[in-house]
Structures are given as C-alpha cells and as structure tokens.
Amino acid sequence: MAAYKSSDIRNIALLGHGGSGKTSLCEAMLYVTGAIDRMGKTTDGNTTSDYDPEEIKRGYSLSTSLVPVELKGKKINILDAPGYLEFVGEVKEALFAADSAVILVDAKAGVEVGTELSWDNATEADIPKAFFVNKTDDNDAHFHRVFDQLRDMFGISVCPVVVPVTAQRGMFADLIDMKAYTYDPKKGAAVECEIPASFAAEADEYKTVLYDSLSMTSEELMEKILMEEPITREEAFEAIHAGILDESIVPVYSGSATNLWGITTLLDALIGSFPNPIAAKGGVKENGDTSVFVYKTVADSFGKQSFFKVMSGTLRRDSSLRNLDTDVTEKFSHIYTARGKKQTEVDELAAGDIGMISKLTNTNTNNTLGGSEPYKKIEFPTPFLCQAIEPSSKGDEDKISTGVSRLLEEDLTLKYENNAETKQMLLYGMSDIHLDVVVSKMKSRYGVSVNLIAPKIAYRETIKKRVSVEGKHKKQSGGSGQYGHVKMTFAPGDDEGLTFTQSVVGGTVPKQYYPAVEKGLLEAMQHGVLAGYPVVHLAADLFDGSYHPVDSNEISFKLAARLAYKAGLPQANPVILEPVGALKVYIPDAIVGDIMGDLNGKRRGRVLGMSPWEGKKGYTVIEAEAPKAEMMDYTVALRAMTQGRGHYDFEVIRYEEVPGNIAQKIIAEAKVEDDE
DSSP states (O other), rough: OOOOGGEEEEEEEEEESSSSHHHHHHHHHHHHHOOOOSSGGGTTTTTTTSSHHHHHHSOOOOOOEEEEETTTTTTEEEEEEOOOOGGHHHHHHHHHHHHHEEEEEEETBBBHHHHHHHHHHHHHOOEEEEEEEEESSTTTHHHHHHHHHHHHHHHHHHHHEEEOTTTTOEEEEEETEEEEEEEEEEETEEEOOOOOOOHHHHHHHHHHHHHHHTSSSHHHHHHHHHHHHOOHHHHHHHEEEEHHHSSOOEEEEEEBBBTBHHHHHHHHHHHHHHHHHSSTOOBBSSSSOEEEEEEEEEEEEEEEEEEEEEEESOOEEEEEEBBBOOOOEEEEEEEEEEEETTTEEEEEEEOEEEEEEETTOOOOOOOOOESHHHOOOOOOOOOEEEEEEEEESSTTTTHHHHHHHHHHOOOOOOOOEEEEETTTEEEEEEHHHHHHHHHHHHHHHOOOEEEEOOOOOOOEEEEEEEEEEEEEEEESSSSEEEEEEEEEEEEEEESSSEEEEEEETTTOOOOOHHHHHHHHHHHHSSSSSSSSSOOSEEEEEEEEEEEEEEOOOOHHHHHHHHHHHHHGGGSOEEEEEEEEEEEEEEEEEEGGHHHHHHHHHHTTTEEOOOOETSSSSEEEEEEEEEGGGTTTTTTHHHHHHHTTEEEEEEEEEEEEEEHHHHHHHHHHHHHHHHHO
8 A cells, every 4th residue: 555645645434323334335435446346245244344253243343444445646544433322432433533524324214313423423523524325225215305304403514415316216416516427336437417307406406505505615605606606616625625624514425335326426525525634623743753642452362453543743664652651662663554354564654644553562542652742532431331240161260351351452431340349240331232242252252251140239238226235255175265255335337337436444354355356346247137248337335344364365355246246236227228329311301201200210219400411402411319229221221211312420429228128139139149
C-alpha cells in the first residue's frame, strides 16, 4: 500500500442499526475499488471485516474492523463498527479514530433504535455525519418515507444528495447535477442517463431541499441560488464540504451495497466533500514531533495487537516513542496497515493515518505515545449486568484468570471482580449477549470452558435490641485447664463495625484479656446468626466475668466471647440488611410512567424525583433508590422496556433492613447452601 499525505486520507466510521448492511457496504467498497475480486457475504462468513471466529459463527460484527480502500490517489480508512447495542465500546473506539461518520439506514425498516444511538454517539464524539439509505433493492423499500423520518428525527440539516428514482429499479438521481445514474452490476461503475419525466417533479422537490441547505453555507452561493443561476458540481461539493464541517449539512445518499448501487457515487462524495484529518475538528498536526494514540487493542492467543492513529508528525519504522501513561519507551520496529485480518508492513504513516503494531508490552487502549501531553481518553460506559463464572472443570481457575485478563485488555466495557466475601469470580458486561460472547471467546481462544451463574448478594446482619448475656468457656483435661468467663451487653452500634467497650469493676476480668475478648467478637461477627452473613453496627460492652489464676488465658476468653455472641444475638432481634443503591435512569419521556411503575413495584424502589435530561431533548432522568437484589437483571429489563433507548447508573450507598418475607427466603436459601 502506497504512502499517503495527510490531506489525501479520509477516516470514516460506518455506524447503524444491526443488520443495516455496514459490513456489506465495506465489501462493496473493496470490490468496486479493485481491492478484492469477489464480494463476501456475512451469511457465508467470508467478509473482509468480519474475520473473528465468533463473528463468523454468529453472522454479525462484534468488533470494529479497519478496512482501507484506495481510490483516485486517496486513501479511505473505513472503520466498520458493530450495530448491536452491547458493543458500544467498539463504536466509541471507531469514533475516536474517525473524522466523520456514515450512518446506514435500512430503506425498508427506516429509522431504528440503532440509527438514533449512532447519531447520538457521533454527536457526542463531535464529528460530522451523513446517511446512506441502504437496501433500496428491497421490494418494500420506501426512500421518501425514510427521508421524512430522518428529517423529523434529526432536523433540517438532513438534506438529500442522491435519491432513488421512483418506479425505476436501480436508477438514482444525483441532485447536484440533476443527472440519473444506473450502475454496472459487475463493477459498480456509474452509467449516466436522463432523469425520467415521471420523476422530474419529485426530483425538483428534493433539489429545492438540497439547495436550501447549500445556500446557508455562503452568501455567494445563496445569491446564485436566489437568482436561479446554475451551480457547478465543484461549487456544490465545496458547499457540502463546508456544511459537513460545521455540521449544518447532513447529506443523504442511497443505494444497495449487495447490488453495487450508489457505491462509487458515495466514494466520490467521501473523497470530494468529507474532511481530511487536518481539516477535521481537533485535527491532527501534519508536522512536529511524532505522537500516536492507541484507540483499540486486540488480545488473542497469538499476542496483542495495538491499533493507533497518528496524531502528529510522521511515524516511521524503528521509531521509539515514550508512553506518557506508563512512562515506558516502546520501539515501533514494524508498523502495519490492516485490512481486516490481512496486515501489510509499511515504512511510514502520515499524521491522521491509522495503523497497527504488535507486541507492545506496556501499552494499552487509551495510551498516548510521543508528544508532551496525553490526548483525551475514550470514555467507555460502565457495565452493570453481573454474572458469576465458575469453571466447567476443576483446576481451571488459573486459566480463567489468564483468559479474563487478556479479554480485559481488549474490551474496556468488561469488568472483572474476584469477590472475597461471596467467594465468586464476577464478570460485568453490557448485556447477556455481551457476556455470552466473552464466554465463547474464553473457550475458543484460551481453551477454558466456564458456566455463568447468578451472583450472590453480599447481605449483612445486625441487631435491633439490647440484651445482656454471659459466656463461659471451661475445659479440664488432666493438665492445665482452660477458663474464661464474660458477661456482656450487646446493642445496636453507631459505627459500621464493632464498638467494643469495657465497664468491668474490681478486676473480675483482668485487662490483659480485653483484647482477646474483642478479637473473639470480631471473628464471630464474620458469621451472623440468621443466615451466616457478616454482622455490622454492633456495640458490645464487657461489664463483668471471672477468671482462674492458673487456667485462664487469651484463648479461653476469646472462646468465652464467642459463646456470649452466640447466646446473645439470637435474643437481640437480629435482622438481615441488603445493599441499596442510588439509581439514575435516562429514558424517553413517553415511557416515564412505565419505568416508574416498574421501579415502585417489581424493583421495590423509591422514586425521589425526575427532571428533563440536559443531554438529550425528549428524555427524562428519574432519580431513585433501589435494592441491589432487584437490579441484577435491570440492564436486560430496561433495554426491553425502552427498546434499547434507555440507560442507567447505579451505585450502592448503604444497607437497609430486608422486608420479613424476603428475609425468610434468604435464610432458607442459606440453610440449603450450608446443607450442601
């Protein structure tokens, strides 16, 4: 692959709802530019960008693939991002490397949840956007309806550029020069023809919308349009370029990736109107010291691959760059461009270009290498869906640890916790599908099979009543005996742990045994008397007891304290406490009632208030509190209730008493577990 100047590079993220045809569009672009001689199909598992075994098995994209295409002396780095909601981390990685986004829309299905979320993600990344209405070959395709949906949903910046000619299958009107085109079915080349008379009026309506948008980009163009003077193709491309840059224009193209309709027209637009990395917002610096940003990591059984964007200067082979995050200098002995799984070694990459290097031992996603200041990091969403993992075969714990650690390098929306309290290995992901993919990767890459099971809740126990009891440990076995005797008061405590005091009078319990009594209580508190959960907020006062001048020792008083604990707590009205968290739910206004009803009912939540969400018009933020036990499946439930439009934040803030009927279930389950 030839070396390209920064001005000759375009970095484009392909976004859209799952199944809208992003991977097929990649194949079509590769095919019409001669990079491949046969188009693959997702159903056949032979596409360039979906090459991971899991993607082939499932038939859809799981990660962002880099697919560069070359045309007319330009290089277009296509970043094919997954369309399914659980892989939003991959979308955010693609959007960092991209300078603009093309959002695919199914001409039959129209605007879907993934369309909205793609728009939101690209808007958050602050990069220009365009639409490609795909699958216009479908018998039920309806471009006009879809275009109206786009304008209604995303505003008047959405304007048509290439539209399908009604009743002329495979013909498209380019509104810039008011010419119609069909496309060679073998190579996708555009064949010019006249716009049919039957479509002329509709084409004029679309052109009026386009010209209204173009007129807003410059006074000169506005004057020409008002005077009804002709606009050249170059002027229109420049106006669209200006409109894309300031986001006053969101152009709409159309076609069919599988039939090669509109692909060359779209590629020409990407070259002619979309920003290069220098012109883009927050653009790269063509000159100066070399620096790169690692936006993605692939960690498989063969090692680690780091995908990066050159942010300034020129990266040359054998360069050495200091990692500003780890303070380790890494040598770029071999640098590559990647096209799917195919890697091509290159000598250098200009600012704005995207490349790959393997075996950087101290570099991870979000790291900056070179330069003087780290670049802003990609912000990944927090995963909340939790499942415990257990090995299918005994002795595979080490394999699990190795596999998970590698996957954590690759996927920053995955979280792992080895919970010492519940003695479970916990995986947190974006959805049940996400965790299922992780489990499959662990088996295929690292040879370890695991089962996903429900995680345990870390309950607590405490008491609500004050009681006085005694504990006496006495043992005689021929030689030295053991003797410890304590009288104690147990009561609810203010501090979270143990508040231990002594009010012994007359030395009935010598002071040297106080620490042993406290230690015995602390050990006993690890197991409550109801269901075996740790006890909190316990105040214990040692007020009396007795000792033996020969047989008393620390272990005797430690055991006596534990006997007092076992005798006293069942009398002190013990209760079970559960973790309760602060919840913020971000949802469309239309379903606020449904969400509140679910929180107040099934989730045992308390709604504290709600307000408009400043982050998105037409959305509400509900603030509430809810028990963690009722939030374990909330990721899946909220997605179902909102069709994927809602999300939430949840953080445990305190413990509260569990209602009696639920407490009985917890106690019964604990007893069953103990018996097993």
